Amino acid sequence: MDRHILFVLLLAVFFLFTLVLFTAMGEGRLDVYMAVFTIEYLVLVEVLRPRRKFMKALGLDPVALGLVIIFGLIVTRKVVEILVS
Amino acid sequence: MLYEFIVSGIIEGNLFSEEPKCKGLGMNRLTGAGVGLVGFGAVLAPFSYFVLVSVPLTTLGLAFAILGLVMLILPEYLVPHEVVRGMISGSVANIEAVLEEFGATRKAIYLPPREGKVYAYIPLSGNPSYPEFSEIVNAPKRIISNVDGHPGLFIYPPGSDVAALSGVTGEENREEGMREIEAEVENSISYCIVDFAELASKVRINIEENKIFLAMKNVKIEVEAPRFTRVLGSVPVSLAACVVAKASRMSVRIVVESQEGKWLRAVLEVGGEDG
Numbered sequence: 001m002d003r004h005i006l007f008v009l010l011l012a013v014f015f016l017f018t019l020v021l022f023t024a025m026g027e028g029r030l031d032v033y034m035a036v037f038t039i040e041y042l043v044l045v046e047v048l049r050p051r052r053k054f055m056k057a058l059g060l061d062p063v064a065l066g067l068v069i070i071f072g073l074i075v076t077r078k079v080v081e082i083l084v085s
Numbered sequence: 086m087l088y089e090f091i092v093s094g095i096i097e098g099n100l101f102s103e104e105p106k107c108k109g110l111g112m113n114r115l116t117g118a119g120v121g122l123v124g125f126g127a128v129l130a131p132f133s134y135f136v137l138v139s140v141p142l143t144t145l146g147l148a149f150a151i152l153g154l155v156m157l158i159l160p161e162y163l164v165p166h167e168v169v170r171g172m173i174s175g176s177v178a179n180i181e182a183v184l185e186e187f188g189a190t191r192k193a194i195y196l197p198p199r200e201g202k203v204y205a206y207i208p209l210s211g212n213p214s215y216p217e218f219s220e221i222v223n224a225p226k227r228i229i230s231n232v233d234g235h236p237g238l239f240i241y242p243p244g245s246d247v248a249a250l251s252g253v254t255g256e257e258n259r260e261e262g263m264r265e266i267e268a269e270v271e272n273s274i275s276y277c278i279v280d281f282a283e284l285a286s287k288v289r290i291n292i293e294e295n296k297i298f299l300a301m302k303n304v305k306i307e308v309e310a311p312r313f314t315r316v317l318g319s320v321p322v323s324l325a326a327c328v329v330a331k332a333s334r335m336s337v338r339i340v341v342e343s344q345e346g347k348w349l350r351a352v353l354e355v356g357g358e359d360g
Contacts, residue, residue, distance in 0.1 A: 004159055007155075007159075008152065008155060008156060008159075011151075011152060011155060012148075012152055015148040015151070015152070016148075019141060019144055019145060019148060022141075022144075023141040027140075028140050029140070030134075030140050030143060030144065033140070033147070034144075034147070037144075037147070037148065037151060041151070041155075049279075049280075049283075049286075050159060051159070051160050051280070051281075051283070052160070053158045053159075053160065062154070062158060063151065063154045063158055
């Protein structure tokens with residue numbers, strides 16, 4: 001199977017698995033889901049290395065960049081919450 | 086659209102085919118499915134968050150949107166590796182035949198690009214010295230050329246177009262030495278070999294003065310062409326030489342090349358105004 005198809009399929013399976021598992025566990029925080037999605041995406045990209053359209057200046061693809069920014073915001077918010085409390 | 090995508094794209098294996106295009110939109114199947122998923126996710130996520138107040142459904146919408154975006158950033162046309170390998174083998178076999186015919190044995194010099202193309206000058210045996218570099222650059226680019234009394238071949242290596250297609254650029258009238266452009270050359274080689282051409286899984290580069298020490302892990306293409314390898318280097322190293330010539334706008338010569346386990350190692354010499 002072409003690794004690009006494999007990448008899309010595995011990503012869908014991982015997302016679905018995460019969603020079902022976390023919902024069954026009663027997880028209600030959106031940031032937890034997003035953090036796990038980000039990690040899954042980056043791990044799959046690193047393992048399968050699909051060819052993607054890059055943002056040359058940053059050396060990242062736009063989806064990875066968006067997810068990393070969201071992940072960064074989540075972590076920053078958590079750190080601020082801990083420091084404030 | 087989703088049903089069509091699943092049945093025709095995944096089950097029948099037409100996901101990356103160019104045809105059929107989405108009627109009226111001028112998109113291929115992958116782009117169409119991507120747009121569909123992004124649109125669905127973009128509606129589902131805010132509706133679930135603000136109206137239904139359901140985090141799992143919101144997450145489901147976001148997952149759809151991410152998957153759709155992933156499909157949009159994948160390349161539209163994917164040529165199977167076997168086809169690429171076959172075309173490279175054919176190209177190499179042609180050059181091998183020309184080199185055999187002329188009895189070329191000496192190392193080629195990869196020249197800075199002219200009109201976007203990197204040429205390699207191969208001196209023919211008979212004259213032990215290389216001609217002046219400026220003479221080689223300005224010589225007419227015919228297959229057989231006489232450069233200042235030195236007969237030689239001008240070959241258009243298979244990696245020349247790949248380097249051009251990958252978007253590697255070198256600034257005109259560059260005045261810096263290798264030290265100033267180390268990072269650019271490193272990034273260009275790594276991007277071109279690993280991400281663009283996918284000829285190796287990893288590339289390590291070490292630059293010392295005018296020498297580039299190159300190591301490539303798990304090279305995915307092997308072409309049986311001893312004369313080509315001896316003169317122009319193996320296919321991935323030849324591509325690396327083209328990239329360096331294009332990025333640095335200097336001449337490049339492959340000094341030595343060897344296979345050590347999973348690693349293919351080569352030393353490239355950059356510059357050399359005297360050819």
